[in-house]
Amino acid sequence: MSINDKGVIAGWHYDSGFSFRGFTLANGVYTMINNPKGTASGGGTQVFDINNSGAMVGRYNFDFAFIYINGIFKDVKDPIYAIRVEGINDYGYVSGEANAFYPNSSKLFTAHCQ
Amino acid sequence: MHSRIPLFVVSLFLFASVLCDAQTATCTNWTFFNTRWPNSNHAARGINRWGTVVGNTHNAGTSLYPAFVRYPTGILNTYFAPNASATFFARRNSQGVTVGWYTDNASPIAHNHGLVVSGSSMVTVDYPGASDTFLQGINRWALSSALTMTLAPSWKRHLY
Numbered sequence: 001m002s003i004n005d006k007g008v009i010a011g012w013h014y015d016s017g018f019s020f021r022g023f024t025l026a027n028g029v030y031t032m033i034n035n036p037k038g039t040a041s042g043g044g045t046q047v048f049d050i051n052n053s054g055a056m057v058g059r060y061n062f063d064f065a066f067i068y069i070n071g072i073f074k075d076v077k078d079p080i081y082a083i084r085v086e087g088i089n090d091y092g093y094v095s096g097e098a099n100a101f102y103p104n105s106s107k108l109f110t111a112h113c114q
Numbered sequence: 115m116h117s118r119i120p121l122f123v124v125s126l127f128l129f130a131s132v133l134c135d136a137q138t139a140t141c142t143n144w145t146f147f148n149t150r151w152p153n154s155n156h157a158a159r160g161i162n163r164w165g166t167v168v169g170n171t172h173n174a175g176t177s178l179y180p181a182f183v184r185y186p187t188g189i190l191n192t193y194f195a196p197n198a199s200a201t202f203f204a205r206r207n208s209q210g211v212t213v214g215w216y217t218d219n220a221s222p223i224a225h226n227h228g229l230v231v232s233g234s235s236m237v238t239v240d241y242p243g244a245s246d247t248f249l250q251g252i253n254r255w256a257l258s259s260a261l262t263m264t265l266a267p268s269w270k271r272h273l274y
Contacts, residue, residue: 002160002250003252005253005254005255011250048159067139074137074138076141077139078141086158086169087160088161089161089165090163094141095167097157106155107147108147108167109144109145109158110144113139
């Protein structure tokens with residue numbers, strides 16, 4: 001769960017089927033943020049961070065990183081590693097873990113994504 | 115007329131391929147790094163507008179679980195909260211204030227406490243009535259988003 005300078009909170013919760021659901025909370029209004037690819041049973045969408053432009057990062061179906069910009073979900077992929085993206089700043093730089101499925105051999109990273 | 119059907123199918127396939135490509139982000143300027151202890155279980159949870167990354171790491175083979183701050187210059191500092199078995203940094207705002215949480219050494223049940231770190235100052239934040247507090251976000255106005263848990267357990271989200 002994170003909060004940007006405009007006071008918009010982004011995060012996730014479990015639904016009644018124990019799948020993840022992403023959301024934003026702005027001025028008392030909840031908006032669901034759910035990646036259409038996040039349909040796996042028990043999967044869903046987790047939103048980890050939001051920047052001041054409203055871009056968000058998170059994951060869907062446990063293993064797939066995404067960035068959400070201007071209402072569009074885009075996968076974040078590395079040519080070699082499986083990755084997990086957890087943070088995003090106002091310039092579109094993201095932070096996370098590469099080769100995240102194998103924690104004992106993973107590296108951390110930053111990258112510019114759009 | 116029949117010869118146009120394959121052409122149409124190929125065009126449709128190419129159009130669909132373009133749509134699929136449009137759903138993959140273009141990422142550049144990849145910078146990979148390890149914490150002080152390579153090949154460890156770690157996370158880069160937040161990056162502020164200056165490119166400073168915060169997270170947590172683990173010294174493999176030991177019970178050390180510190181938090182870290184990595185500056186764009188590559189300098190990386192680790193932090194241990196007092197009396198903590200593990201320390202986690204979640205976000206850092208543009209003013210350099212970092213939030214996170216630490217797990218205490220209480221027995222038989224350890225609890226988590228929110229953390230605010232600014233310079234050399236480290237302050238614990240415990241939400242009243244909650245057994246555990248996790249500070250997970252902070253903005254430039256120092257408003258923090260937090261997750262708390264009571265012994266029930268019942269998770270609640272709060273804004274400080």
